[in-house]
Amino acid sequence: MPVKWLRSLGLAIAVAQCVCAASVRAQEPAPAPAAPANSQSAPGAANPAVLQLTLKQAVELALKQNPQRVIAKILLFESERNSQIARAPLLPHASIDGAAALSQYNLQIVESQPHPVDAGPYQYLDVGPNFSQTLLNLPLIRAYQAGREGVKQARSDERTAREIAVQATVNQYLLILRALADREAAQSRVDLAQRLYEQASQLQKNGIGLNIDTTRANVELQNEKQNLIDADTATRTTKYQLAALLDLPRAQELDVVDRLSFFDLPAMEKEALVTEALADRPEMRSFDSQQRIAHLNTDAAGEQRLPELAFDGFWHYQAKHISDGVPGYTYEITLAFPLFTGGRIHAEEAKSKLEEQRVAENRKQLEAQIVSDVKTAFDQLAAARTSVDVANLGLKLAQDEVAQAQRRFAAGVTTNVEVITAQDALARASDNQIAALYNFNLSRALLARATGDIEGMYTK
Numbered sequence: 441m442p443v444k445w446l447r448s449l450g451l452a453i454a455v456a457q458c459v460c461a462a463s464v465r466a467q468e469p470a471p472a473p474a475a476p477a478n479s480q481s482a483p484g485a486a487n488p489a490v491l492q493l494t495l496k497q498a499v500e501l502a503l504k505q506n507p508q509r510v511i512a513k514i515l516l517f518e519s520e521r522n523s524q525i526a527r528a529p530l531l532p533h534a535s536i537d538g539a540a541a542l543s544q545y546n547l548q549i550v551e552s553q554p555h556p557v558d559a560g561p562y563q564y565l566d567v568g569p570n571f572s573q574t575l576l577n578l579p580l581i582r583a584y585q586a587g588r589e590g591v592k593q594a595r596s597d598e599r600t601a602r603e604i605a606v607q608a609t610v611n612q613y614l615l616i617l618r619a620l621a622d623r624e625a626a627q628s629r630v631d632l633a634q635r636l637y638e639q640a641s642q643l644q645k646n647g648i649g650l651n652i653d654t655t656r657a658n659v660e661l662q663n664e665k666q667n668l669i670d671a672d673t674a675t676r677t678t679k680y681q682l683a684a685l686l687d688l689p690r691a692q693e694l695d696v697v698d699r700l701s702f703f704d705l706p707a708m709e710k711e712a713l714v715t716e717a718l719a720d721r722p723e724m725r726s727f728d729s730q731q732r733i734a735h736l737n738t739d740a741a742g743e744q745r746l747p748e749l750a751f752d753g754f755w756h757y758q759a760k761h762i763s764d765g766v767p768g769y770t771y772e773i774t775l776a777f778p779l780f781t782g783g784r785i786h787a788e789e790a791k792s793k794l795e796e797q798r799v800a801e802n803r804k805q806l807e808a809q810i811v812s813d814v815k816t817a818f819d820q821l822a823a824a825r826t827s828v829d830v831a832n833l834g835l836k837l838a839q840d841e842v843a844q845a846q847r848r849f850a851a852g853v854t855t856n857v858e859v860i861t862a863q864d865a866l867a868r869a870s871d872n873q874i875a876a877l878y879n880f881n882l883s884r885a886l887l888a889r890a891t892g893d894i895e896g897m898y899t900k
Contacts, residue, residue, distance in 0.1 A: 489692075489693065490693045490694065490695050491688070491692055491693065491694040491695070492694075492695055492696075492697055493613075493694055493695070493696055493697060494696075494697045494698055495610065495613050495696075495698050495898060496898060496899065496900075498609050498613050498682065498686065498696075499606050499609050499610065499895075499898045499899055500899060501686050502605045502606065502608075502609040502685060502686055503602055503605060503606065503895070503899070505686065505687045506605040506608075506609070506685060506686065506687060507687055508601050508604065508605055509598075509601050509602055509605045511601070512597055512598040512600075512601030512602070513598055515594055515597065515598070516591075516594040516595060516597075516598045518594075519587075519590050519591045519593070519594035520591050520594075522587055522590060523584070523587035523588050523590060523591050524587075525587070526580075526583045526584045526586070526587035527584045527587065529574055529577070529580050530574055530577075530580055530581065530584055532571065532572070532573045533571065533572045533573070534569055534570065534571040534572075535569065535570050535571075536567070536568070536569050536570075537566075537567065537568065537569075537570055537754075537756070538566070538567035538568075539564075539565075539566045539567070540563070540564070540565045540566075540567075541563065541564055542561055542562070542563045543560055543561060543562050543563070544558055544560035544561040544562070545558070545560055546558060562760075563760060563761070564758070564759065564760055565757070565758065565759045565760075565761070565762055565765060566756050566757070566758050566768075567756060567757050568754060568755050568756030568757050568767075568768075569754065569755055570752075570753075570754040571752065571753060571754070572750065572751065572752035572753075573750070573751045573752070574748075574749075574750050575749040575750055575751055575773075576747070576748060576749035577748045577749070577750070578739075578740070578743035578746055579740040579741075579743055579744050582736045582737070582739050582740030582743065583740060585736050586733045586736040586737060586740070589729050589732045589733045589736065590729070590733060592725075592729045593726050593729035593730060593733065596722040596723070596725040596726035596729060597722070597726050599722035599895075600722040600723055600726065602895055603722065603889060603892065603894055603895055605685070606889075606894050606895045606898060606899075607885065607886075607889045607894055608685055609682070609685050609686070610885045610894065610898060611882065611885065612678065612681050612682045612685055613682060613696060613698075614700075614878060614881050614882055614885070615678045615681075616675065616678045616679055616682060616696050617696060617698065617699060617700045617878070617881075618700065618874060618875075618878040619671065619674040619675040619678050620675055620696070620699075621699070621700055621874045621877070621878075622671040622674065622871070622874060623668065623671040623672050623674070623675050625671075625867075625870045625871070625874060626664065626667045626668040626670075626671040626672075627668055628870075629664045629667070629668075629863070629866070629867055629870070630661070630664045630665055630667075630668050632664075632842075632863065632866075633657070633660050633661040633663075633664045633863065634661055636657050636660070636661075636846075636856070636859060636863075637654070637657040637658050637660075637661045639657075640653045640654040640656075640657040640856060641654050641657075653856045656856055656857065656860055657856060657859075657860070660860050660863055664867075667867075679693075679694055679695070679696075682694065700874070700877040700878060700881060701877070701881075702828050702877060702880060705821075705825070705884070708818070710814070710815060710818050713814050713818060713887070713890075713891055714810075714811055714814045714815065716891050716892075717810050717811075717813075717814045717890055717891040717892055718807060718810060718811075720891065720892040720893065721810055721891070721892040722892060723806055723810075724803070724806065724807070724810070727799065727802065727803040727806060728803075730799045730802075730803075731796070731799050731800065731803065734792065734795045734796040734799050735796060737792040737795065738789060738792035738793055738795075738796060740792075741785060741788040741789040741791075741792045742785070742789050744778060744781075744785045744788070745778060745785060747775055747776060747777045748774075748775070748776045749773065749774070749775050750773070750774045750776075751771075751772070751773050751774070752772060752774070753769065753770050753771035753772055754769060754770055755767060755768075755769040756768045756769065810890065813886075813889075813890040814887070814890040814891060816890075817883060817886040817887035817889075817890045818887060820879070820883040820886065820887075821880070821883035821884055821886075821887050823883075824876065824879040824880035824882075824883045825880060827876040827879065827880070828873075828876045828877060828880055830876070831869070831872045831873040831875070831876035831877075832873060832876075834869045834872055834873070835866075835869040835870060835872070835873045837869070838862070838865045838866040838868070838869035838870075839866060839869075841862045841865055841866070842859070842862040842863060842865075842866050844862075845858040845859045845861070845862040846859055846862075885897075885898075
């Protein structure tokens with residue numbers, strides 16, 4: 441039998457063995473998904489200390505203990521206390537004062553006397569309530585109104601911090617999913633390269649294959665092993681960053697349960713999303729409050745020129761002895777007109793107007809940024825949806841190319857250069873599919889953040 445036919449027969453047998461092995465592996469059941477974080481570990485679990493998290497669970501955990509979200513909540517509480525402090529001068533104030541004394545004086549220190557002359561001892565008692573009430577003070581009223589508006593701003597800022605925490609968590613979770621998908625794809629390519637290397641080695645031992653074919657297959661195998669090492673490292677480093685976002689204990693390990701997926705989305709209109717974002721983004725509501733606060737501060741600065749009206753007084757029991765006292769009291773209304781303040785009021789009013797202008801410009805800049813964010817995320821999501829279809833088709837064609845190259849190599853039509861080239865094409869197609877799925881999920885999250893609804897989307 442000619443050598444060419446022997447070589448072709450040996451290659452065909454080896455390829456058939458590889459195909460059979462791949463078929464057996466493909467028919468094996470997929471591993472069961474990991475249990476959620478709140479489920480109990482089964483007896484004999486490999487590592488029950490690992491925290492298993494779905495994307496929803498990771499988001500909920502971030503909303504509870506992400507440091508930036510906690511800080512924003514503290515600032516909200518501080519703003520509420522500041523509002524109460526600003527309200528206090530407008531409410532009645534009362535206190536109780538009391539004094540009792542026993543005194544004796546030497547009249548020689550104030551009169552010309554040859555000898556010391558004492559006066560006393562004297563004793564007195566003075567005890568009773570003091571009270572005051574602001575009747576009209578417009579700057580204080582404006583300060584209280586600004587304090588209440590500051591609470592609204594703090595609530596908007598706290599919601600912004602929640603949205604940012606959710607976005608960071610979702611982005612990091614998706615990075616972990618991409619790293620895991622890359623590792624699985626790298627492992628599959630290592631397995632394929634290992635089978636092709638063993639095939640080339642066996643053919644060379646049988647005197648059918650060439651040494652250059654074995655060397656090329658071995659080079660491809662080592663390259664894929666290196667890619668697997670890098671992909672495996674990425675799966676660990678991305679988890680560390682998610683643990684930091686969730687503020688987990690440093691000894692706590694975590695793992696993710698979900699996987700990258702593609703799903704249909706409802707039809708959306710770009711302009712409607714822009715309108716929704718401008719109305720719902722918490723940053724816009726925060727700037728609305730900032731504008732109202734700046735306007736109130738401007739009014740308060742100008743209203744310092746107006747009179748202030750206050751009422752205060754006291755009612756005291758006054759006596760030399762406790763038994764012989766009489767009530768003493770004073771009730772007064774104070775009306776104060778500022779005449780000259782050295783230009784302070786004018787300067788404060790001008791400063792407040794400048795603050796109004798600054799806030800208005802910042803709000804305008806934010807509005808333009810939101811419009812850009814929504815339109816960009818919308819276009820990226822539309823492109824990602826199409827890219828997934830293209831990537832899926834590219835992966836299928838690359839798999840067909842590998843199969844055809846293997847058959848040509850088995851038939852002796854060509855060397856395994858075509859097989860190696862097909863392997864590289866398959867690797868690129870696999871990476872493209874993973875990247876397309878990642879970009880689709882990331883673009884969906886970015887669009888939700890741009891419209892101000894990322895928390896609602898991932899906590900449903």
